Amino acid sequence: MKNLLSLIFIFVFLASCGTLSRKQDTNTYPTDAQDESIIKSSQLDTPKLVVGIVVDQMRYDYLSRFYSRYGTGGFKRLMNDGYNLTNNHYNFVPTYTAPGHASIYTGTSPMNHGIIGNNWYDKFEGSVIYNASDVDYNSVGTTSDEGKMSPRRMLTTTVTDQLELHTQGRAKVIGISIKDRGAILPAGHAADAAYWFEGGDAGNFISSTFYMNTLPQWVIDFNAVKKANEYLKTWETLYPISTYTASGSDLNKFEKAPRGKEDAVFPYDLNTLRSDNGNYSLIKATPYGNTIVADFAIEALIKEEMGKDDITDFLAVSFSSTDYIGHQYGVNSIEIEDTYLRLDRDIERLLESLDQEVGEGKYTVFLTADHGAVHNPAFLQSQKINAGYFSTSSFKKQLEKDLKEEYNQEDLISNISNNQIFFNKASLSLNDINPIDLENFIASKITDYDQIDKAYTRNALVSGQMHDGTGYLIQNGFHHKRSGDVIYVLEPAVISYSKTGSTHGSSQSYDTHVPLLFYGNGIRKGSSSKRTEIIDVAPTISSLLKIGFPNGATGNPINDVLKH
Ligand code: ZN
Numbered sequence: 001m002k003n004l005l006s007l008i009f010i011f012v013f014l015a016s017c018g019t020l021s022r023k024q025d026t027n028t029y030p031t032d033a034q035d036e037s038i039i040k041s042s043q044l045d046t047p048k049l050v051v052g053i054v055v056d057q058m059r060y061d062y063l064s065r066f067y068s069r070y071g072t073g074g075f076k077r078l079m080n081d082g083y084n085l086t087n088n089h090y091n092f093v094p095t096y097t098a099p100g101h102a103s104i105y106t107g108t109s110p111m112n113h114g115i116i117g118n119n120w121y122d123k124f125e126g127s128v129i130y131n132a133s134d135v136d137y138n139s140v141g142t143t144s145d146e147g148k149m150s151p152r153r154m155l156t157t158t159v160t161d162q163l164e165l166h167t168q169g170r171a172k173v174i175g176i177s178i179k180d181r182g183a184i185l186p187a188g189h190a191a192d193a194a195y196w197f198e199g200g201d202a203g204n205f206i207s208s209t210f211y212m213n214t215l216p217q218w219v220i221d222f223n224a225v226k227k228a229n230e231y232l233k234t235w236e237t238l239y240p241i242s243t244y245t246a247s248g249s250d251l252n253k254f255e256k257a258p259r260g261k262e263d264a265v266f267p268y269d270l271n272t273l274r275s276d277n278g279n280y281s282l283i284k285a286t287p288y289g290n291t292i293v294a295d296f297a298i299e300a301l302i303k304e305e306m307g308k309d310d311i312t313d314f315l316a317v318s319f320s321s322t323d324y325i326g327h328q329y330g331v332n333s334i335e336i337e338d339t340y341l342r343l344d345r346d347i348e349r350l351l352e353s354l355d356q357e358v359g360e361g362k363y364t365v366f367l368t369a370d371h372g373a374v375h376n377p378a379f380l381q382s383q384k385i386n387a388g389y390f391s392t393s394s395f396k397k398q399l400e401k402d403l404k405e406e407y408n409q410e411d412l413i414s415n416i417s418n419n420q421i422f423f424n425k426a427s428l429s430l431n432d433i434n435p436i437d438l439e440n441f442i443a444s445k446i447t448d449y450d451q452i453d454k455a456y457t458r459n460a461l462v463s464g465q466m467h468d469g470t471g472y473l474i475q476n477g478f479h480h481k482r483s484g485d486v487i488y489v490l491e492p493a494v495i496s497y498s499k500t501g502s503t504h505g506s507s508q509s510y511d512t513h514v515p516l517l518f519y520g521n522g523i524r525k526g527s528s529s530k531r532t533e534i535i536d537v538a539p540t541i542s543s544l545l546k547i548g549f550p551n552g553a554t555g556n557p558i559n560d561v562l563k564h
C-alpha cells in the first residue's frame with residue numbers, strides 16, 4: 001500500500017511537471033499497469049551504458065585524412081550513424097593530456113578544475129608536482145610507486161561523479177588507459193575503479209588504494225596471461241607500404257627511431273627492441289598499446305557486467321599510444337597513419353562487443369581527443385611555412401639578464417614552466433618590488449624577444465573578462481591560485497621540443513581542433529560545423545542521462561545531438 005501511494009505521488013508529481021507524454025497525461029489516477037509502464041519507459045529513455053573514448057593527440061583531420069582507409073565498423077560507424085561535430089575546439093591553453101581529460105569530463109576549463117598541466121610548479125610547495133600523484137595512497141597490483149595516484153588535485157566533479165551521486169553509487173564507473181592520468185581523471189573521484197598500464201619489467205594493469213585494496217580476480221587473470229608478449233613481436237604496416245599515400249615517405253629526418261634502431265622505418269622488430277626501450281614500456285609507443293587497452297576494456301565490460309542492469313554504467317576508455325607515436329614519429333608519418341588504421345579496428349572490435357554484451361541501441365558512445373598536435377616544425381620549414389624551435393633555457397637567461405639590469409636582482413623568478421613565469425614572492429617583498437610593476441615590465445620586455453608572440457599578466461587575467469582570441473584561451477587555462485604571474489605565447493608552430501616528432505600545448509587550431517562524435521542511444525544522426533567547445537561534452541552527457549551537471553560546469557549541452 002505504501003508503495004502504491006508513493007507511486008501515485010510520483011505520478012502526480014511528474015504529471016504536474018509536464019514531463020509525461022500527452023497520451024499518459026490524464027486526470028484520473030493510474031492503474032498498476034500504467035505505473036509499471038511509466039517507470040519502465042523512463043528507464044528505457046536512458047542508455048544502459050555510456051562509453052567515453054578519448055584518443056590522445058588525435059587531430060580533427062585524422063578523421064578526414066585517413067577516411068577512405070577506415071573500415072565501416074569503427075570511426076565511420078560513429079561518424080555516419082551518429083552525430084559528427086566538425087568544429088569542436090579546446091577553449092583554453094595549455095592543450096596537454098591532463099587538462100584535456102579533466103575538461104572533457106568536468107565540463108569546465110583549468111580556470112575552475114585546477115588541472116593546469118601534466119606537471120606544474122606548485123608555488124606553495126616550492127616544487128614541481130604531477131597532476132595525479134598522491135602519497136596518501138598506495139599502489140595496487142605492483143610493488144612500485146606507479147599506483148600512488150588519485151584525482152584529488154582535480155577540484156570539481158566529473159560527469160562520472162554526478163552519475164555516482166545520482167544513483168547513490170549504484171552506477172558502475174571504470175576508467176581505463178595506458179596512461180595513469182588518462183584513466184584517473186575521466187573516472188572521477190567517486191569511481192569504482194581506474195586501471196592503467198605499468199611498463200618496465202611489470203607489464204600489468206594496476207590501480208591505487210584510492211579505489212580498492214586488491215585487484216579483482218579478472219584483472220589478476222588478465223595480467224597473468226601477459227598478452228603484451230604476444231604483441232611485442234613485429235610492427236609491420238597493416239597494408240602494403242606503397243598504399244600509405246596520405247603520409248610522407250617512410251625514411252625522413254623528422255622522425256625519431258627507437259633506441260637500438262638506426263632509422264625510423266618499417267618493420268620494427270619489437271621483440272629485439274624491447275630490451276633497449278624499457279621492456280614492456282615499448283608497447284606504449286606502438287599501436288598494440290591501444291589494442292591491449294581495447295582487450296582490457298572488453299574484459300572489464302564482460303567481467304564487471306557493465307550495462308546489464310537498469311542503472312546506467314560508465315566506461316571511460318582512453319587510447320594513448322597515439323600520443324606516444326605522434327611524439328616520436330610526427331603528424332605526417334606512416335607510423336601515425338598505420339596506428340589510426342589499427343585503432344579503427346580496435347574501436348570496431350569494442351563496438352561489436354558492446355552490441356553483443358549490451359545490445360545495439362542500448363548504449364551511448366562519445367569519441368573525442370585530449371588535444372591535437374603540430375606538424376614537425378622542421379618539416380613545415382621544408383615547406384616554406386613559418387615554424388621554429390624555442391629554447392626555454394636561453395629565454396630564461398635573457399630574461400634574467402634584463403631583470404638584473406632593471407632591478408639589480410638575480411632571484412626574482414622561482415620557476416618557468418608551461419609558458420608561465422612564477423615570481424619569487426619572498427624576494428619581491430624583500431626588495432620592495434610591486435608584483436604588478438614586475439608583471440608589466442616582463443610582459444612588455446619579452447614581447448620584443450624573438451619567437452614570443454604575446455604575453456599576459458596575472459593582473460590582466462584576474463581583473464577582466466576576455467571574450468575571444470588568444471586571451472580567452474589563456475584566461476580559461478589560468479587558475480587564480482595555481483597559475484603563474486606572466487603567461488607567454490609563442491609564434492605559431494614554434495615549439496619547445498626536439499627536432500624530431502610532434503608535440504602540442506598551444507592555443508593554435510592544430511592543438512585545439514579535435515574530433516567530437518556522439519553515437520547510439522538518445523543520439524541523432526547528423527553533422528554540424530557549428531562551433532562547439534570541449535567543455536560542452538560533459539553537460540551533453542549529463543542532459544542525456546538527466547543527471548546534475550558537474551559542479552563547476554561552464555559548458556552547455558549540444559542540443560542538436562540529442563533526440564529529446
Ligand atoms: Zn595527450
Ligand code: ZN
Nearest residue numbers: 057323327504
Ligand atoms: Zn603528448
